[in-house]
Amino acid sequence: MASERSRKADRIRHVMETEGDSVERNARGFNEGRYESVARLEDYDAYKDRARAIKEDAIERLPELIEQVREAVEANGGTVYVADDAADANRYVRELARERAAETVVKSKSMTTEEIDLNEHLEAEDCEVWETDLGEFVLQVADEAPSHLVAPAIHQSREEIAALFNEYFEPEEELETAEELTAFAREYLGERIEDADIGVTGANFVTADTGTMALVTSEGNARKTVAVPDTHVAVAGVEKVIPTFEDLQPFVELIARSGTGQDITSYVSLFSPPVSTPPVDFDDDEPIADDPAERDFHLVLLDNGRMDMRDDDQLRETLYCIRCSACANSCANFQSVGGHVFGGETYSGGIATGWEAGVHGQESADEFNDLCTGCSRCVNQCPVKIDIPWINTVVRDRRNRGAEGGELDFLVEGLTPDEEPAGLDLQKRFFGNFSTLAKLGSATAPVSNWVADTLPSRALMERVIGVDRRRDLPEFERETFVEWFRNRDEPRPVDADYHAVVYPDLYTNYIRTDRGKAAVRTLEALGVAVEVPDVASSGRAPLSQGMIATAEDHARDVAADLESHLEAGYDVVVIEPSDLAMFRGEYERLLDADRYEALAERSYEVFEYVYGLLENGADPAPLRGVDAGGVGADIAYHSHCQQRTLELEAYTTDVLDRLGYDVLTSDVECCGMAGSFGYKSEYYELSMDVGDRLREQFESPDAADRTVVASGTSCLEQLDGLLARRPRHPISLVAPDESE
């Protein structure tokens, strides 16, 4: 295990060094473009809802729609072939090439043909195959696989492409600028297009009622690929079919914005082939003439596991994906390593786990599935609202369950009160059972802290479970938050208007008890009657490791522990954003509907709750503003990923504003920690690379002198590792002093 981890760490480090800069620059550029472009779109959310509804409906009625496409295309004079799998699709296209004695095939960009390795199969038929999309062309020359769904050569810089072309093509004058490289490729590929016997494209969408394919492109190569040769083959997954022509509209508004941050691409081609443009024979001297009989069109609709995905309640949503790449671009880890690490045989980025598991088998998602930290930043970015982290969790769980029994299981026996199979990776089992460890660590603190931090135990932890020794361990408090509350002797507010449970999450209860105490003092100062009962941990830790059954157990315990309080009219105030995200999000999948709703509707993030109290007339006077000493007025605030996804960041900044703080917020996607991720030796360096973006921002002249504040536990741990300044939880700024 240890050697496998270090091999993985080496590979990640290598890719970060060789491809990281280009990927980061480009993916972040797309991402920032997306924020700007969707902000310009009126009714963005309504479009997302419509797009989602269209895809849900289409996948539901898919068999019927496929038949409708067949009728429409055949009525136009084309042919439809539904291919069961890659071999079937390749055989069909090969036979076409053989029938036509095709020597040259030109292609426009298509991930679906990458999925089935069509080029290799055509080359086996003695066809020359040329990728005409410039990004794909670069990869073809470099003999590399795409590293991004939309911009396949995103990992290559201009300098690298120039060196590649100069070496491969040996042009008379060395190519250098992007203009020169583009002009060269245009001319070179233009000749191939002129010679082509067959043009192959993908399809972004296929409409069932008119048999129209939509191709979303900017270069113009897809149009030439369709127009010039007399034979056109389109290869598309069956999931690309949508019911009507008008259904294209929301996707046209969303797809480019979501992908590269353009309002629209240069070309949205809508072809109902065979197209009415006359084919061009460049060997001919006569005027180009219309001869419809020469046009031949084949639509190959690929199943290759998709119909099984449709029957799979957890993977079905993957089929709603429009391959825009927003999930990849918004993913902090992807921004550092790109699709060559964060991807499988064909697909890359967040949604790749679903695709790879569906079309190539679950094991093809193994290598990269753990790179999804579940931070949820991609969730709101997806134009069809796919819960991508959940798909990643499900696949992780299925992989865990397929694991064979290991040799070292005895080491963690007793530490693993979980529902998982014997062979589950020890590291996952360790982090997934963090609640047990925290209980034990706290009971034996401070000795446990001291022992854990000795060199031999750090070495052992690194070797056996892969906890990186460069990462500081959390220190357990001897007195838990729950015990502190039980033991303290404070008068409770009488006749309070509000009653609230402060949820003692794992970290607040055992490690960062101060923030729990601060939350209690804050709420009491605002007149809330507070309780801190002993409540089970949320299950976030096992869920992150793909231990869904264990997480489900935790969820049921939490619901049972809180039931009497909820019935008595208490609200639940949650300090840890990742736990609130569980209550409002994943619990819907883990609990029955009544229990989920009861908890989700009454749970609040601590600043959301404070904000609500102030809005409802609570007097903020007892809270500490900037004049109270200790902390300056200038704050640099990093909100937690899930807090941002739930759109809760503004409550914290608003309350801090009201109390006179000047708040500057970070805008990077993530701090790079996301719970256990940054502790794992194979991911430590990646975690720090992601964190570096936040460090740079908080060390910039605007922020360098500000007090650093963060809401999430993992963010605080990461900031602690990144910055010389010690970060704090914002509740510690506003809570009244202990003595008062």
Add this chain to the structure above:
Amino acid sequence: METQLETFETNLGNVRTAVTRTSPAAFQDALADVVDEPAIGASLPFEEITLEGTDIVLDPTPDQLREAACGVTPAALGVADYGSVVLESTPAGAELAGLFPDRHVIVVRERDLVPDMASAFERLGDRFRNGNGDAVIATGPSATADMGELVYGVHGPRETHAVIVEE
């Protein structure tokens, strides 16, 4: 309040498309000012204006297609809030004339403007169901960022110019 025509014109500018406004009477003169020679084109399906009688080759050979500096084609619609034009394919090769030459001159009538994509798709839906089944929604010149920087003029035109024929 900006008129639809003004919105269209502004957004064409935003997507790097130059604009000439003209009337049916002045159309051929206005066109001559923006066409580079040699030029090819596709007949305009409009009553009030024509390319007949200009130097634009309407039935090019493959060589003329390859050598043309400029292509002139009609747009079926203009989409004001995107600065997009809808180019229909025709058996006479309108698609080719708007795609191969370096400069694409698009003739669009003011009366064919629609405010947004929703209206465009409504109109197109009817056309597509009636068998007019190929169109390209084109927005600005062809472009790529695959070579490390944004470059215009890849497989398609480097420059686009809209000639708007006012009512």
